[in-house]
Amino acid sequence: MAYFKYDAIIVGAGGAGLMAAIQMAGKANIAVVSKLYPTRSHTGAAQGGISAALGNVEEDHWQWHMFDTVKGGDYIVDQDAAEVLTRDAIDAVLELEHMGLPFNRLPDGRIDQRRFGGHTRNFGEAPVKRACYAADRTGHMILQTLYQQGIKHQVNFLDEFQMLDLLFSDDGRACGIVALEIRTGEIHTIHAKCVLLATGGFGRIFSVTSNAMAGTGDGFAIPFRRGVPLMDMEFYQFHPTGIYKFGILLSEAARGEGGILRNGLGEAFAERYAPTLKDLAPRDMVSRFIYQEIKEGRGVDGKDYVYLDLSHLPDELIDAKLPDITDFARTYLGIEPKTDPMPIQPTAHYAMGGIPTDLEGRVLRDASAATITGLYSAGENACVSVHGANRLGTNSLVDLVVFGRRAGRHMLDFVRHSDLPALPVDPEFLARAEVSDLLSRPKQEAMADVRRDLQVMMMDKASVVRSAESLTAAKAGLVELRSRYARAGIDDHGTTFNTDLMEAFELGAMLDCAEAVVEGALARQESRGAHYREDFPTRDDVNWLKHTMLRKTSGGLELTKKSVSITEFQPKERKY
Amino acid sequence: MDYVFRIKRYDPDVDVKPHFEEYTLDLAPTDRVLDGLNEIKWHHDGTLTYRRSCAHGVCGSDAMRINGRNYLACKTLMKEFGKKITLEPLVGFRVIKDLVVDMEDFFAGYRSIKPYLIAGEAPAGAERRQTPEELARYEGATKCILCAACTSSCPITWANETFVGPAAIVNAARFIYDSRDEGAAERLRILNTNTGVWRCRTVFNCTEACPRDIEVTNTIEDVKRTLLLEQV
Numbered sequence: 001m002a003y004f005k006y007d008a009i010i011v012g013a014g015g016a017g018l019m020a021a022i023q024m025a026g027k028a029n030i031a032v033v034s035k036l037y038p039t040r041s042h043t044g045a046a047q048g049g050i051s052a053a054l055g056n057v058e059e060d061h062w063q064w065h066m067f068d069t070v071k072g073g074d075y076i077v078d079q080d081a082a083e084v085l086t087r088d089a090i091d092a093v094l095e096l097e098h099m100g101l102p103f104n105r106l107p108d109g110r111i112d113q114r115r116f117g118g119h120t121r122n123f124g125e126a127p128v129k130r131a132c133y134a135a136d137r138t139g140h141m142i143l144q145t146l147y148q149q150g151i152k153h154q155v156n157f158l159d160e161f162q163m164l165d166l167l168f169s170d171d172g173r174a175c176g177i178v179a180l181e182i183r184t185g186e187i188h189t190i191h192a193k194c195v196l197l198a199t200g201g202f203g204r205i206f207s208v209t210s211n212a213m214a215g216t217g218d219g220f221a222i223p224f225r226r227g228v229p230l231m232d233m234e235f236y237q238f239h240p241t242g243i244y245k246f247g248i249l250l251s252e253a254a255r256g257e258g259g260i261l262r263n264g265l266g267e268a269f270a271e272r273y274a275p276t277l278k279d280l281a282p283r284d285m286v287s288r289f290i291y292q293e294i295k296e297g298r299g300v301d302g303k304d305y306v307y308l309d310l311s312h313l314p315d316e317l318i319d320a321k322l323p324d325i326t327d328f329a330r331t332y333l334g335i336e337p338k339t340d341p342m343p344i345q346p347t348a349h350y351a352m353g354g355i356p357t358d359l360e361g362r363v364l365r366d367a368s369a370a371t372i373t374g375l376y377s378a379g380e381n382a383c384v385s386v387h388g389a390n391r392l393g394t395n396s397l398v399d400l401v402v403f404g405r406r407a408g409r410h411m412l413d414f415v416r417h418s419d420l421p422a423l424p425v426d427p428e429f430l431a432r433a434e435v436s437d438l439l440s441r442p443k444q445e446a447m448a449d450v451r452r453d454l455q456v457m458m459m460d461k462a463s464v465v466r467s468a469e470s471l472t473a474a475k476a477g478l479v480e481l482r483s484r485y486a487r488a489g490i491d492d493h494g495t496t497f498n499t500d501l502m503e504a505f506e507l508g509a510m511l512d513c514a515e516a517v518v519e520g521a522l523a524r525q526e527s528r529g530a531h532y533r534e535d536f537p538t539r540d541d542v543n544w545l546k547h548t549m550l551r552k553t554s555g556g557l558e559l560t561k562k563s564v565s566i567t568e569f570q571p572k573e574r575k576y
Numbered sequence: 577m578d579y580v581f582r583i584k585r586y587d588p589d590v591d592v593k594p595h596f597e598e599y600t601l602d603l604a605p606t607d608r609v610l611d612g613l614n615e616i617k618w619h620h621d622g623t624l625t626y627r628r629s630c631a632h633g634v635c636g637s638d639a640m641r642i643n644g645r646n647y648l649a650c651k652t653l654m655k656e657f658g659k660k661i662t663l664e665p666l667v668g669f670r671v672i673k674d675l676v677v678d679m680e681d682f683f684a685g686y687r688s689i690k691p692y693l694i695a696g697e698a699p700a701g702a703e704r705r706q707t708p709e710e711l712a713r714y715e716g717a718t719k720c721i722l723c724a725a726c727t728s729s730c731p732i733t734w735a736n737e738t739f740v741g742p743a744a745i746v747n748a749a750r751f752i753y754d755s756r757d758e759g760a761a762e763r764l765r766i767l768n769t770n771t772g773v774w775r776c777r778t779v780f781n782c783t784e785a786c787p788r789d790i791e792v793t794n795t796i797e798d799v800k801r802t803l804l805l806e807q808v
């Protein structure tokens with residue numbers, strides 16, 4: 001075991017963590033802790049684009065972007081945050097370009113822009129070209145570019161270190177983490193004045209997902225166990241176009257460039273549901289359109305999938321603007337998208353909910369505005385909330401850059417003005433106890449079977465469409481899965497690179513995330529954005545224009561409501 | 577359908593030297609090799625160790641040697657091989673455990689070529705201009721996911737630990753040919769050595785190994801040509 005000491009530690013080396021690190025590099029003693037090599041982070045999988053109202057191709061204004069974000073999120077977006085997001089987006093995209101990001105260009109050399117779902121001109125009139133992009137590997141280029149800046153600024157990376165616990169001093173300040181060095185199996189205390197949690201999402205709790213295998217929600221579960229609240233966990237986005245069975249994402253850019261969804265009869269069904277935006281309606285809606293088509297027997301061959309059709313698009317356009325995703329179709333489906341449609345189904349994609357923060361990334365203690373000293377969060381891990389009940393495509397990458405940057409700047413200021421809090425007594429106690437239990441308990445069942453059953457259950461009972469009945473069953477199912485988890489064991493009892501142990505730890509985190517999703521979904525008796533309740537099919541602004549805050553207390557889970565910031569746009573019915 | 581996975585195993589905690597183990601698995605021809613590895617780990621032998629994350633060929637975690645050639649396990653389907661496949665860790669890298677290799681030298685090579693834009697003050701409130709043609713000049717090299725499949729396929733890297741390797745050269749080229757970058761001379765100087773591009777014997781293994789279809793060898797040749805023409 002070793003002891004490390006820094007001014008600040010950043011957990012997670014995706015877009016959010018790296019952006020924060022770059023703000024502090026060279027100015028404070030920091031480290032970036034990541035269970036993956038930074039370039040393996042899931043930001044690298046992002047495809048379609050990052051939006052900013054540059055107006056390079058068509059007239060655009062950040063106020064239009066803000067409106068779309070608020071409406072897309074079904075009015076439960078905090079509007080003060082949406083304003084920051086969309087205003088700062090412009091400058092953030094330019095900053096990425098200045099760092100060297102190879103954006104696609106217009107003939108005159110400015111950044112090109114394209115259409116994406118839910119992004120409109122003049123408050124909903126028609127689609128607008130707002131998404132800046134680098135082919136269909138925008139996230140890859142963002143991750144590479146930010147990592148390169150990290151190298152340039154000599155950021156200190158602790159690669160392949162997995163956070164196991166979050167530490168608080170006796171007076172309640174965040175003061176570090178406990179982490180497992182994967183290569184050696186050693187457990188270390190990393191002591192700091194402040195901690196940023198930027199560990200990405202938890203899509204792996206569902207059986208069909210676009211998320212990486214590392215997307216297990218560790219950074220949600222660990223603080224949650226320590227009494228930090230989670231906000232709006234019931235809002236989980238299913239992206240309409242995942243490759244059938246694999247869940248691998250086919251970016252919305254495919255539809256932005258003219259791709260069309262077709263049912264088993266060959267009908268372009270989206271226009272029946274959303275006459276103005278058609279296939280480019282927001283994701284929650286399109287996923288439900290697909291669900292409805294399949295339910296009414298219009299899936300392909302009566303099965304549970306429909307088609308994404310690009311065959312009418314020019315070959316050159318596909319090669320220039322959608323090369324990677326069409327390559328996925330060739331590799332995994334053996335299908336040539338230039339001539340044949342691709343089978344797709346909704347895939348678990350993005351957590352709108354997460355650790356509640358203020359505009360500077362400071363973590364909120366509860367439904368009041370009070371913050372937890374020294375604790376920050378950004379990216380998919382956090383909930384500012386700029387995505388409300390449904391995130392618009394391209395807005396996550398904006399969120400990483402804008403709020404990662406704000407958090408990094410605030411932390412820099414914070415470390416300059418504060419001392420190092422004392423560690424609690426025996427800081428590694430909990431982490432060591434958990435690890436030694438996982439390593440030593442007899443294997444009465446395989447972890448993989450528990451995980452599989454969790455994923456299938458969540459997909460079945462708590463995904464695109466939910467009800468009190470399905471959620472109550474999921475809640476009971478989770479109790480059962482937890483007791484199975486306690487009996488499940490692992491094969492690898494060694495110290496070197498024990499991924500069996502890591503996966504077992506991650507399954508524990510996934511169970512916590514699933515519990516928070518189900519709890520929020522049961523409480524929210526309305527339908528809003530990605531949260532659709534068959535038994536409460538309409539939005540209820542009287543009772544539920546509120547965030548949910550879920551907290552673990554000694555007396556069990558406690559759910560409270562938090563008000564929504566509404567500055568510009570009064571809630572209206574959401575039509576596209 | 578039954579497939580036999582023959583895997584080179586090594587656990588430093590218990591093994592003196594590596595050995596092969598075989599697993600027979602029921603997989604579909606359209607399953608990924610990674611699905612097979614997961615099946616082993618989850619249902620046969622949890623000690624089997626490999627890196628993975630995205631599972632669709634974009635994060636670069638799971639480059640390994642399959643039947644004597646480098647692939648990403650997640651981007652290769654069973655139907656590409658016969659009924660028996662042999663999996664080994666990347667050659668030329670120190671093995672940490674089973675299919676996991678030490679990537680530190682690889683990343684050090686990457687860092688050595690200054691993999692970041694070197695340029696003066698940017699215009700305020702606007703992007704640096706770059707035409708689609710200027711982008712096309714280096715765009716291929718931007719696809720690199722640092723999986724090391726190319727570097728580990730190169731016979732020179734097996735023999736010579738000081739060769740910076742194809743991946744680092746590709747990433748240097750990504751900046752050398754970027755119209756916005758002003759660091760070409762520095763990088764060319766680093767590559768114009770016997771640990772740089774002149775080590776390359778144009779074997780083309782790297783191009784074949786690249787899971788992102790980057791023209792690795794041609795890119796290295798490009799850098800050599802630039803060096804010859806500019807006489808730096």
Ligand SMILES: Cc1cc2nc3c(=O)[nH]c(=O)nc-3n(C[C@H](O)[C@H](O)[C@H](O)COP(=O)(O)OP(=O)(O)OC[C@H]3O[C@@H](n4cnc5c(N)ncnc54)[C@H](O)[C@@H]3O)c2cc1C
Binds near residue numbers: 016034036164394
């Ligand atoms: C396929 C796909 C396509 C997408 N396309 C777009 C798009 O076009 N536009 C858009 O705006 N958004 C898109 N998104 C969403 C967006 O990419 C993600 O929400 C975003 O990249 C998350 O970034 P992050 O920095 O929060 O986390 P990530 O990039 O997921 O990084 C998480 C980091 O945390 C680390 N970590 C996790 N747990 C631990 C632990 N216990 N200990 C230590 N480290 C840990 C990981 O190693 C990693 O470095 C897409 C998402 C997917 C899945």
Ligand code: FES
Binds near residue numbers: 632634639649
């Ligand atoms: S797991 Fe990401 S490249 Fe294979």
